[in-house]
Structures are given as structure tokens and as C-alpha cells.
Amino acid sequence: MNLYDPWPNEVTVNQHTYRLDLSFDNVLYALKARGDEGMTMMDRCETFLQLVIKQDIPPVADWVDVHNAIIDLITTAKQKPTRYDINGDPIEPKGEGEHIKADYDFDFDASYIYAAFRQTYGIDLVKEQGRMHWLSFVALFDALPDDTAFVRIRHIRSTRLGDIKDKKQRDAVRRQQRELALPDDENKEEGGDSYGS
Template identity: 35%
Template sequence: MLSLTQDPLNEVIFNGKSYHLDLAFDTVLQYLQLSSDDDLSKEEKVEYAITLFLDEQDLPNDPEFYELIFKAVNEEITADPYGNNMPNSNPFGLAPIKYFDYVQDAEAIFASFMREYKINLLKQRGKMHWREFKALFDGLSENSYMQRIISIRQRDLSEVDDSKMRQQLTEAKSYYALDEPQKEEDKQEHVAQTSALSAMFKAMQGQVKKGG
């Protein structure tokens, strides 16, 4: 998670040598897309993830190195300062899948950062660290475009008594609906992307242990 006294993670030390980690927000977003791509095999995802985070560095041929990398990146991406002591809590780290999608909501996120922070995210690619992006994203006000969309998706129609307002909310939910509707059991359990991400890294760790 973001610290005000230490730099965010940008390198790992293995056998006395430093290796740069690219954890710019756009790199992490590319990884999130990669991890949910069902057309790629586990081995391909491992290879692409290594390329994303480590680029073209001279890397050691040691499974322990990649275990260290995946563990460090996983912790950096999914760490959240709140809710860790609540049983069955749904951390805000990457928000429930049903509430937003970094790809589909890219324009709303861009507009929200421009309006609230005067930050052009297109110009921050390769620069802004994931933890900075996440802190700013989580801090968007309820009046921001992105948070208004999330509020529409979260709001329960049964709580709206007025028929006209219910119809308006229904239309808004339809308009802002995510492309891939979640299964009902997923909605009830509030499955978070953090869980999927952690599972993905564990799978990667298992793969490198096998030398795959």
C-alpha cells in the first residue's frame, strides 16, 4: 500500500542484484486484462506477466526468483489499508468486479481524474505508480463521473419507491451495465478482483516451481 515515508515498490533484490519492476498503473492494468484472458494458457500468462513487469532485463534462470517477483507484485497490487480485520470483508483494493471495469470505464476514469485532480492519465502512462493511481482512484468524490456510475450500479431498485425515479434508475443501470454480467452467486458473494488476482499469482508461483 502507499506510504508517505517510503517509495512504492519499484525493485527487488535477488542474490545481491537489483532488478527493476515496472509497476506503472498502465502496466498493472495490462496485467489485469492479461490475467482475465481465457484464450491464453497459464504458461503464456506467466511469460507475458514477466515481460510486463521486468521488460528486457537479464534475468536469472531460477524459479525462486520468479516466486519472489510474483509474491512482491501480488502484495503491492492487492494490499489495502482498510477492512483487513473484518471477517469476510470485501476490500476496496480493486473493488468488486460488478461495480466497475478498468477497460470499459476508461473514459469515465480519465474524465474523473482530469476534473478532480487535473491529471491527464494518458500523459502519466509509464510514470504514475499503481499505488498512486489506486489512492487517487479510491479518493474520487461521490460527485465524480466514475463514482456516480458506480453508485448507479450499486443502488438497489427495491429501495426506490417513486415509479418514475425507478424507471429512470432502471434505464441508467441498463445504460451503464458492464459488458459481462456477473452470475447471481458472484453478486451475492461480492467477488473481488483481488481474490482472482491472488489466485492467479499463486498459479504462477506453482508454474515456476515446476520450471514451466
């Protein structure tokens, strides 16, 4: 990202340039389709390309390359989840292989994200559908301040219970994590406590 070039709206792969619809709502919809486990990988890839590319999609042989070029274009380093300690300070991963579970979901947390954008920037995301570029949305999303409910919820979800020494405080945070759990976390918890102790 830089401030002297326009936001990118195309990718070039194998000497073919593809114009893209990178409005934030369209990208969110395409990413949701890309994660639909009810479809085959090829169907997911095709659907993603159909949603994002404004013209005919590439030949099947180029699908993966074009898909990866688009993902590289829309993915920023800050989109990786961050784990926090009990004080709300970010914790650096101990090793590159350490898995950090997601602390937000664009669909599940939609109302909190909408409210955070209204509170912080005065932006009505519904009115920005089809207009706000994905990279603009992500830059604002990554800069949401701690005084929004959405960021506080992310902090609670990503707190490691094992780092809390006080049992009462650990139990209180565990209770909050259960109340605010993402759908996948709730399903995992049915089989046991997925938050540690």
C-alpha cells in the same frame, strides 16, 4: 503505503530481487493480459511477468511465487468493490463469503476514469503514462469524489434493487443499471434479469 518511503519498484523472492515497471498504464496492461482467458494459466503468468519485470523473468519454478509477490505489492484493500444503498451509502457485506460483483472496469470505463482524474486533480492520465506509479494512481483513484460521473455510475451499478421498496424508483434504477452495465453484466442479463427485483 506510507509517506516516508519511496514507492516500491522491486520484489525479492527466494533471494532474488526483481526490478519492476509499476507505471499505472503498464500495470493495467499486465493485469489485462493476466485475465486473458484465451491463454493458458502458465501463458498468462509468463506474460504478466514479462510485462512487469524489467529484467529477465525468473525460472519457471519461481513464476507463481514472484507473480504472487507482485500481486500482493500492487493490491490495496480499497480495490475490492463496494456495494451502495439507494442513498449512496456503503453497505457492509453480511458475511465474508458474500460475493460482490465488480462495479467498474478499467478498460470499459476508461473515458470516465480519464475525465474524473482531469475534473478532480487536473491530471491528464495520457501524459502520465510511463510516469505515474501504480500505487499513486490507486490512491488517487480510491479518493475520487462523488461529484464525478465515474463514481456516480459505480453507485448505480452497485445498488441492490432488493433494498429499494418503491417500485417506480426500483424500475428507474434497474433501467439505469441496464444502460450502464459492464460487458459481463450485459451478457449475463441475456439469460435473465441479473439485478434482482
